[in-house]
Structures are given as structure tokens and as C-alpha cells.
Amino acid sequence: MATHVVSYRPLSERRPWTFYVLGGLFFGFLLFLYGPMFVIYLLSFQGENGGVTFPMVGVSTIWFEDIFKRGQMADIPVSFGRSMRLALVVASLTVVFSVAAGLAFRRRFPGSGVIFYLAVASLVMPSLLVGFGIGLGFQFLGLQPSLFTSALGAQLTWTLPFGLFAMFAVVNRFNRAWEEAARDLGASSWQVLRHITIPILLPGIIGVAMGAFTLSYDEYARTTLTIGPKNTLPLELYALISSATSPTLFAIGTITTSVSFVAIIVTLLVVAHMQRRRGRTTAKA
Numbered sequence: 001m002a003t004h005v006v007s008y009r010p011l012s013e014r015r016p017w018t019f020y021v022l023g024g025l026f027f028g029f030l031l032f033l034y035g036p037m038f039v040i041y042l043l044s045f046q047g048e049n050g051g052v053t054f055p056m057v058g059v060s061t062i063w064f065e066d067i068f069k070r071g072q073m074a075d076i077p078v079s080f081g082r083s084m085r086l087a088l089v090v091a092s093l094t095v096v097f098s099v100a101a102g103l104a105f106r107r108r109f110p111g112s113g114v115i116f117y118l119a120v121a122s123l124v125m126p127s128l129l130v131g132f133g134i135g136l137g138f139q140f141l142g143l144q145p146s147l148f149t150s151a152l153g154a155q156l157t158w159t160l161p162f163g164l165f166a167m168f169a170v171v172n173r174f175n176r177a178w179e180e181a182a183r184d185l186g187a188s189s190w191q192v193l194r195h196i197t198i199p200i201l202l203p204g205i206i207g208v209a210m211g212a213f214t215l216s217y218d219e220y221a222r223t224t225l226t227i228g229p230k231n232t233l234p235l236e237l238y239a240l241i242s243s244a245t246s247p248t249l250f251a252i253g254t255i256t257t258s259v260s261f262v263a264i265i266v267t268l269l270v271v272a273h274m275q276r277r278r279g280r281t282t283a284k285a
Contacts, residue, residue: 037257044250052247063251076236076252083233086147087216090155094212095205096162097156102171103197119164122157127221130157135225150226155219161211168209170204203271210267214260 005231043050047058067076101119105112122130131154138150145151178200182192220234227235231254240249 040227040250040257043247044254046247051246052250062269063247064255066246066248067252067255075269076233079231079233079236080256082147083217086151086155086156087234089148089152090159090214090216091209093152093156094163095209096169097160098104098208099198099201099205099256101164102201105168106176107169116164120161123161127158128225130154131222131225132224138226145226145228147230147232148222149226149229151232152224154222154226155216157213158219158222162215163208163212166208167204170207174200201272206271208232208265212262213263217260 002219034260042056043054044063045059045061046063047060048054050057065213105116133149134154134157135145138145143149174197178196182196187195218234219232220238223232224235224238232238237249237252237256240252
């Protein structure tokens with residue numbers, strides 16, 4: 001005769017009712033956060049006779065094709081290329097300045113507090129005012145605003161503070177005993193930086209680059225008054241909202257948000273691979 005064993009969770013280990021309440025609130029938050037994205041994704045696949053609301057009239061990819069047709073929409077591919085180039089430059093500069101500042105602020109020096117607060121002060125200022133001030137500054141100097149001058153500077157006022165905060169958090173967890181051991185073995189300052197410090201900080205550095213890239217890629221307020229005659233993708237999309245009402249806008253939104261998600265996923269995969277590789281190396285040692 002078969003014997004069935006029934007296991008019961010001890011009363012002390014059962015989840016309280018507050019667990020389910022908080023879980024429901026968290027699920028509602030996720031739905032509120034990502035629900036509009038899923039709506040845009042669905043409507044971007046409307047049929048040829050579909051509109052910008054439900055119900056969907058068939059399924060097609062015609063609205064994605066409209067993005068690349070000449071004369072059908074604004075110059076989305078070109079503005080997308082501008083945003084990508086600008087985001088890559090902003091991410092690179094943010095990494096360089098953030099890493100340099102993170103290493104420099106490991107020790108107190110005269111004026112370090114003033115420099116820190118000046119670097120992050122732009123976060124508490126309205127974005128439009130920052131862009132307006134940079135635009136006025138270029139006008140006062142008689143310079144023409146452009147992608148890699150005024151727009152680049154405006155976006156760095158947005159990405160650098162976040163990069164500094166992230167890098168400070170990473171550097172504060174750094175064990176300097178590794179550097180001291182390398183110096184005891186005769187390594188120079190450059191060798192310590194190249195072979196010890198940077199490899200250990202690399203996951204955080206990649207995170208700073210990803211954050212700066214996504215912040216720059218989506219930035220509108222600080223760019224609108226500093227970009228000059230050539231729009232980036234967020235500005236081009238804002239101009240389309242008032243002049244076009246078709247699912248093509250949803251198709252553009254699907255592609256642009258997909259780029260951000262791909263950048264985040266690739267970054268997480270790279271960091272996870274680095275952590276696993278580092279763990280195997282440590283285990284062998």
C-alpha cells in the first residue's frame with residue numbers, strides 16, 4: 001500500500017497577509033510603469049486601415065516601413081544616427097570624468113567639497129534653464145550651437161552627476177589592499193591602474209557608460225535650446241506628435257525603446273559574464 005507524505009509549512013514560516021498586499025502593490029506599480037509601453041508596442045503593429053486606438057484592425061508591419069520611406073515621415077533615420085553618435089560621445093566622456101573623479105576623491109583635498117557640489121548642482125536646476133543658459137552663453141560668445149559643442153555640454157550637465165554618484169559608490173567599496181600588494185611587488189602607478197584598479201572597477205564603469213548612454217539618448221529638455229538646426233531623435237519625435245497622428249509614431253517608439261532595452265540587457269550580460277569569470281579565476285587561485 002502506497003504511503004503519501006504530506007508536508008506542511010510551519011506556522012512561523014507562512015507568509016503574512018502583508019506580503020500579498022505589498023506584492024499586489026508592486027505588481028500594480030509594474031503595470032503602471034510598463035503598461036503604456038506594451039500598449040504602444042501592440043498598436044505599432046496595427047493593420048493598414050488601423051488607427052491610433054483600440055480595437056486593432058488587423059496586424060501588419062506597414063508602419064515600421066513608413067519610417068524609412070522618403071517623404072513619408074520626418075528624417076527619423078538621420079536623427080536617430082545623430083542621437084546615437086551623441087550618446088556614444090557623452091557616455092565616453094562621462095566615463096572618463098567619472099572614473100577620474102572617483103579615484104581623485106578617494107582622498108580629501110582642499111576644495112573637494114566645493115568641486116563636488118558644483119559638479120552635481122545641475123541636478124537641482126530645471127533642465128530647460130540649464131539649456132537656456134548654455135544657449136545664451138554661446139550666443140553671447142558669437143558661437144553657433146551644434147551637436148558636439150553646446151548640445152554635448154548640456155547633456156554632460158545631466159549625465160555627469162549620475163556618473164559621479166555611481167562611481168563614488170563603486171570606489172567606496174574598493175579594497176585598496178590590492179593596490180598596496182601590487183606596489184609591494186614592484187608595480188608602478190600606471191601598472192597598478194591598468195592591471196588592478198581598472199579591471200576591478202570595470203563592472204561599475206560599464207554601468208556608468210550604460211546609464212550615460214540611455215540618459216543622453218532620451219534627453220529632450222536640455223537639448224532643445226542647444227542643438228542648433230539639426231534635431232536629435234527626441235526632438236524629431238516631439239515635432240511629429242503635433243503634426244502626425246498615425247501608428248507610425250508607435251512604431252518609432254517601439255524601435256527607440258527597444259534600443260534602450262537592448263543596451264541595458266547587453267550591459268547586464270557583460271557584467272554577469274565578467275563576474276562569473278572573476279569568480280572562476282578566484283576559485284582557481
